[in-house]
Amino acid sequence: MRGGGLLVAGTTSDAGKSVVTAGICRWLVRRGVKVAPFKAQNMSLNSFVTREGAEIGRAQAMQAQAARVEPTALMNPVLLKPGSDRSSQVVLMGKPVGEMSARGYHGGRQEALLGTVTDCLEELRSTYDAVICEGAGSPAEINLRRTDIVNMGIARAARFPVLVVGDIDRGGVFASFFGTTALLSAEDQSLVAGYLVNKFRGDVSLLEPGLDMLYGLTGRRTYGVLPYAHGLGIDEEDGLRVSLRGAVRESVVAPPHGEDVLRVAVCAVPLMSNFTDVDALAAEPGVVVRFVDRAEELADADLVIVPGTRGTVKALAWLRERGLAEALVRRAEEGRPVLGICGGFQVLGERIEDEVESRAGVVEGLGVLPVRVRFERAKTLARPVGSALGEVVEGYEIHHGVADVRGGEPFLDGCRVGAVWGTHWHGSLESDAFRRRFLVEVARAAGRRFVPAPDTSFGVLREEQLDRLGDLVEEHADTDALWGLIEGGAPGGVPFVPPGAPPLGAGGPESRGAAPDPAPQSPEGLEIAGSAGSRGQGLEDAGSAEATPQGLENPGSAASRSEGLEVSRPETQGEAPRPQGPDGADVHVDEEAL
Secondary structure: OOOEEEEEEEOOOOOOHHHHHHHHHHHHHHOOOOEEEEOOEEEOOOEEEOOOOOEEEHHHHHHHHHHOOOOOHHHOOEEEEEEEOOEEEEEEOOEEEEEEOHHHHHHHHHHHOHHHHHHHHHHHHHHOOEEEEEOOOOOOOOOOHHHOOOOHHHHHHHOOOEEEEEEHHHOOHHHHHHHHHHOOOHHHHOOEEEEEEEEEOOOHHHOHHHHHHHHHHHOOEEEEEEEOOOOOOOOOOOOOOOOHHHOOOOHHHOOOOOOOOEEEEEEOOOOEEOHHHHHHHHOOOOEEEEEEOOHHHHOOOOEEEEOEEOOHHHHHHHHHHOOHHHHHHHHHHHOOOEEEEOHHHHHOOOEEEEOOOOOOEEEEOOOOOOEEEEEEEEEEEEOOEEEEOOEEEEOEEEEEEEEEEOOOEEEOOEEEEOOEEEEOOEOHHHOHHHHHHHHHHHHHHHOOOOOOOOOOOHHHHHHHHHHHHHHHHHHHEOHHHHHHHHHHOOOOOOOOOOOOOOOOOOOOHHHHOOOOOOOOOOOOOOOOOOOOOOEOOOOOOOOOOOOOOOOOOOOOOHHHOOOOOOOOOOOOOOOOOOOEOOOOOEOOOOHHHO
């Protein structure tokens, strides 16, 4: 028996799709439904490693926790990790397969992945009672609809009803709901069941006349109005738009346990990855976490963290340009605490040899740790367990750099010299006992009378947070009607809202050789582009005749259809242009990566 499902779309990026999906998963599992999250394609530098060694979006791992199931690659088959504003690494079924331009990806590669994502969705539906899918950005990106595999493309393939979420705190939510619907084709509109208002402040009765008018305009109801709730920006995908002080617990409700607070400054390096590493610090009473981009802001910090990044050499240059590199070296000489995580660990070393990520060759590091790093084409994806400071530590690794540690005290897989620590392990600070011991060390080195609370449990706080998401859905949404959608599909007879998707030849993008019917996008509007880069296993050169990833059938062929799923390929508008790198040159291919 195949489970039902729902697609949670949004009028914009950061409308609340991730947290609403998690809230629905938590509400369902509490009522005894076996549920799984799913996001066909994700663009994020916030990723996680599953127990089978697959890299997926951290948001999907959080949603799996909300559903009380183990995260797997099936839940996020395609992950795009930007390497610049024009380049992304493509991670397919948890493994990196190449670097690609937007033109190359949307020009054929993305469509070729539709069979893979529908297969994953079908496998989840055969195992779970319900699958709650998260869309990306907006479903009404008319310039990208032809190759869509994450919004209306997956909804149409699975015949899933679509719930559109809008962030009323931004304003313009009625126009966003109406405009999103009106820019979809008639077939796509038939799957849009209705709307969910997110982040509402005030008296709901004042909103109700607008909801009635929206129903009159679209024939679609609003399934709930979720109130604004502080501290729910967990495991976000799109960057630092949340205050990490409030990501797990508001600092105002957690006074210091000792006499002093502990101030943590996180260097906001370019292409920052897994900034969630500091969430556990922000959860500690008396720990104040902030992001900085000026050397002066390090002066009063008790601990400075150099976080992970998808561009280690670029981050190193940025630190030098802003005077932060000099400030970090001075801190190390003065015995003031610094922690480098993953890419941050690499920049603290003596030398970086990179012919893979930046292709910059040999670059001198900051030289505060006796480490030399060599980038390799193979990516390390692991879930290590070890010990440090006398405590058990768990973490996860996502990196191309291999560290040759030549001195210092052992610290996880890295080292420590004085008050400077470095490791490739993400998530280590979520180990409660280790985090407390580490903060004691930091406070001692910083001369602070800070005492970590003896009972802070990051895991318990995260569960409380997920329960709050479930409460929001259960208390402020029409859950009976939502379950009706999940179990029974989109309601019949919803009206068409004109004008619909722009027709061919109407002066829209289709008339200029783009797409007749709308696709995914980056959450922040970033192009998925590529520099001259390697082609990974499963991705053909965008300019070649062999446009389908290795091992994947053409999505229009019978072989690519999952049982019970429709897989349609809209009519193309001519040959896809060859992808280009940032300098306009064709993207080159490393045949050895195949």
